[in-house]
Amino acid sequence: MKVFKFGGASVKDAQSVKNVALVLETQGFESCLLVVSAMGKTTNALEKVVANYFAQTDYQAEIEKVKLKHLEISQDLFTKNHPVFDEISIFFSDIESFLRRNKSPNYNFVYDQVVSCGELISSKILSEYLNDIQFNNTWCDARDFIKTDDNYREGTINWQETEQKMSSLNQHQCYVTQGFIGSDDNNFTVTLGREGSDYSAAIFAYCLNAETMTIWKDVPGVMTGDPRKFENVSLLQQISYEDAIEMAYYGASVIHPKTLQPLKQKNIPFYVKSFLEPKNAGTKVGTSEERSQKESFILKENQHLMRIATRDFSFIAEEHLSQIFTLLAKYKIKISLMQNSAISLDLCLEDLYLTVEELNKELQKQFNTEIIKNVSLYTIRNANLEQLNNFYKDKNILLEQISQKTTQVVTD
Incomplete structure (x- = not known):
């Protein structure tokens, strides 16, 4: 099985969702699992909902803004009476219902229950769209598979239970699921840390003994510097796990720090590629005796x-x-x-x-x-x-x- 991770920029609007299908056409859509982030800046918007809730200001208006944005995107993807519109409305009703009933003063707990909805909604939209264009897949809730402790906003993985849960997935089918989220023993949502969707993909890849894992970005791969911040940067076509771990530790935004360890343990090849140029090779991260000498x-x-x-x-x-x-x-x-x-x-x-x-x-x-x-x-x-x-x-x-x-x- 192959694991693909699509970040927020790759599903930020209707055209981007359609582009995911184009990427999958170049890669093949057999025996794969897609891990999806929230659309665009949805996480930031839902963080504002939580902040307003605790400040006792109008959080409902913020929820409505996020809802309308997702409905607008969906109108460009689906026919008028498609069932996905009702499902989107239910997700947002669940947010409002939770906040009305919530008695917990724990900011981190409330944060995880609300902000996690971004991934649930975006993955549902992508799954439905792919099914409509005959890329048959099953939507699954990552919280049913990734089990954590109750350290809200930075959950620690229960690897034994997570592996056991994932053993039920059929390696010959295709799935669409969420990054960033898992659940504790009481089935409350626990997030895995900001930008944790890459880590989610690595967890799935490790537990499923994936053939490869690919993260799709808006850059050609791992560069010698962020092209938005530095001049004259170039692509690193192949780097070792050690180089990648070191770069992630120092803060290279293209790689999440926790992502590499599960992949290295099972020597799962890891690619960083551009969803804008999916046929290009990108960067391969894997076992190598040579460390990169490029500045x-x-x-x-x-x-x-x-x-x-x-x-x-x-x-x-x-x-x-x-x-x-x-x-x-x-x-x-x-x-x-x-x-x-x-x-x-x-x-x-x-x-x-x-x-x-x-x-x-x-x-x-x-x-x-x-x-x-x-x-x-x-x-x-x-x-x-x-x-x-x-x-x-x-x-x-x-x-x-x-x-x-x-x-x-x-x-x-």
Whole structure:
């Protein structure tokens, strides 16, 4: 079985949905499973619904906007009385019904029950459209197969149960399902982290012993830099799992950090291809003895640079680090870069859950802290050190770290 993952940009409107069918024509539609993201910016729109719900403002109006957008897309895909319109309405009625009945004050729990609907709706629309044009498939709910704990917004996979559930899927049929979502022991929806649809595809590929897994993007493959951010970038035609994992760790947006491990464990070839040019080879990620030597650039924006120092000018010791890391874990704040001196610790942080101010208040009980918000972290792999001055030009460097093959700088 082959696993294909289509992200939000590849199903953002009616023409994009039709293009998915064109992609499948070039690849073959036998024995495959499609993992689908929410359409376009639907996740952002549903996040606003949750925010308005907790702010006790008009969340119903936001729901209606998202509903109308999906109905408009569907009107360009289906005949007037197609049953998909009723199914779309039911999905949105379920959101409103849940929010009316909900008693939980847990933001993350409510978030997962609401935001997950984006994937459910988009996958249903794509499945129905493909069936209509004779690409026969079965729509299935990923929550019936991917089982997690109840760590809402960043669920941990129960691999044994997930494998057992997926054993019921017929390897010779075609399925359309959702990325980003699973369910806990009580069958409440649990999401797998922002941009987690790639990870979902890898989970399905691992459990189904897939022949290959392909992620369809709006770029030709894995590049030496994001073409929207850097000039003169080129395609990496083949890279090792190790290179891909390293690039994902540093923040390459084309690969989700958790995606690679399940694939590497079973040596499942992984392709990144363009849904705009599906016949092109793209990038193959797989087992290779050779590491890429090409200079490549990765940018992580919306970071925060925090300096933590002891108040009495004593050394930052192990017990201090233990306290700091415990608080970082508590507030689900990820470290993108770390550098320490004798009496201070510099951290470049990714604040996905907007908790950095709470972290700072707790740290200030024992440490002196400074925060510079909204900085950028550049990572240069296989850096040409002789050319670094050209890269540094017109940038205000707040922090620099150079290792044998990697240079990282934080700029404001």
